[in-house]
């Protein structure tokens with residue numbers, strides 16, 4: 001294909017221009033991939049505590065949505081009725097509350113969870129350091145929360161007139177905007193003041209039990225309750241991240257795309273102007289419009305694909321390296337994201353090729369006879 | 372065969388209009404080499420551009436190998452140029468990033484030939500033009516004369532009916548220019564092409580069968596060239612055929 005030959009020779013024949021194009025696209029692709037990976041990482045993090053619990057269904061008060069921005073109260077006594085349903089293996093109450101506190105005059109948010117210390121406790125996902133379960137007056141916080149606030153085991157935290165000593169550091173409970181912490185059942189009952197009420201029931205089903213019928217039976221035990229399958233509850237709890245970050249991510253991705261288009265567009269355009277005589281010659285000797293458009297499109301596409309490849313590598317390296325030093329930098333790379341960003345890179349290239357293509361269309365082949 | 376019938380080209384309108392070509396008719400046989408001479412601004416380039424389908428005449432008809440190209444549209448013309456015409460320019464106009472062999476092969480590749488076929492033909496032509504040792508060089512590594520020979524190979528490679536050359540020797544020194552033209556004309560004549568050369572260079576006359584003088588867009592005079600010295604055989608056979616016709 002002569003168009004491929006000419007396009008590649010043009011592209012690689014101008015090293016510095018090629019490097020500029022690829023660098024620009026790399027920058028744009030890194031921006032887009034990292035934003036997307038951070039967003040996915042955050043979304044994933046918000047669900048990690050729920051995902052880690054040994055429960056197939058979360059029973060909540062009807063009308064409640066996520067754990068952090070809506071209230072769910074259920075009678076504690078319903079546990080035995082749920083447990084006696086056919087197909088239910090285990091029922092655990094979940095009691096927790098979002099609380100605000102000051103650390104060095106800064107506002108912080110914790111989601112305190114009642115940890116009764118039993119074998120069925122709703123405790124931390126993983127204990128990284130210190131002791132567990134928490135005894136009265138003790139609290140287990142997430143390692144990332146401790147790091148961010150300069151806290152270590154033995155430090156104390158004041159939450160609603162109550163003083164807690166940090167007894168352990170856990171992982172898997174940081175949600176970026178807030179973080180899970182665990183206190184003893186005694187402290188929780190005193191602080192939350194919700195006698196005979198729980199927030200959720202965590203229901204574990206026996207193997208090979210059909211979810212929808214059992215969810216229906218559970219719902220009918222209450223006046224007003226909703227049963228969420230685990231995956232749905234994970235997704236509902238990620239919604240606030242989606243709502244608050246998606247528009248920002250979207251704008252930033254658009255900026256990334258615009259940068260990519262402008263860089264490819266400008267470099268390919270200037271290259272086309274430099275080569276307009278050669279395009280004129282090709283026209284004169286009988287190249288069709290399609291031939292010439294293809295040359296520009298290939299140049300643009302190849303530059304963009306180099307940029308995409310470099311951008312992917314740089315983004316993954318950044319994710320690995322930065323994540324090691326900045327705990328909040330949680331990135332999740334999904335194949336589907338690489339796929340759509342690839343499609344974006346192709347689209348950027350084709351859009352960027354439009355201006356030079358119009359320019360080529362205006363070249364008059366008869367001008368080639370002018371010296 | 373190339374037939375120009377009453378070609379007129381007027382640039383602009385009203386007071387400022389320029390009659391660049393004025394009612395020119397001309398027939399050129401296969402294997403015939405015609406040189407067009409005339410002062411600067413006399414309309415030579417305009418005439419060749421029109422004959423080569425690069426510019427629409429204001430009036431008149433161009434028939435190349437039996438096809439009326441004035442009746443063809445912008446979408447059809449490139450294909451016609453690609454398959455029936457070859458072009459040679461004053462400033463060589465090779466693609467700078469391609470080797471000599473690739474440059475010469477471009478028309479074949481554009482026409483959809485395989486790389487193998489295209490490069491084989493291009494290599495053979497470069498050999499015929501005494502350039503086989505330079506076939507992997509880029510234009511900037513070639514002398515003017517070598518570049519123009521690559522351009523000749525490019526013009527011939529698609530086996531066109533007619534070759535148009537506008538001032539092909541203007542950027543070459545006299546001796547080299549003359550050699551290059553002799554090469555063009557012997558190959559063109561050998562292969563039965565119609566060759567139309569625009570030139571200021573008086574010495575080019577001796578590669579032509581006919582020399583045509585044009586002034587103010589009008590054909591004013593025609594005289595025989597001295598081509599016979601180079602390609603007698605072919606010229607003879609066409610002359611004979613002409614006489615019979």
Ligand SMILES: Nc1ncnc2c1ncn2[C@@H]1O[C@H](COP(=O)(O)OP(=O)(O)OP(=O)(O)O)[C@@H](O)[C@H]1O
Nearest residue numbers: 382383389391409410411412413414415416417418
């Ligand atoms: N695109 C154009 N628009 C307007 N006038 C033009 C255009 N091209 C050529 N002309 C005019 O037409 C006339 C013929 O020009 P042309 O280029 O054909 O001359 P030429 O014989 O090739 O001259 P030279 O020997 O200097 O190359 C000139 O007066 C020129 O100014």
Ligand SMILES: [Mg+2]
Nearest residue numbers: 415416417537
């Ligand atoms: Mg001219």
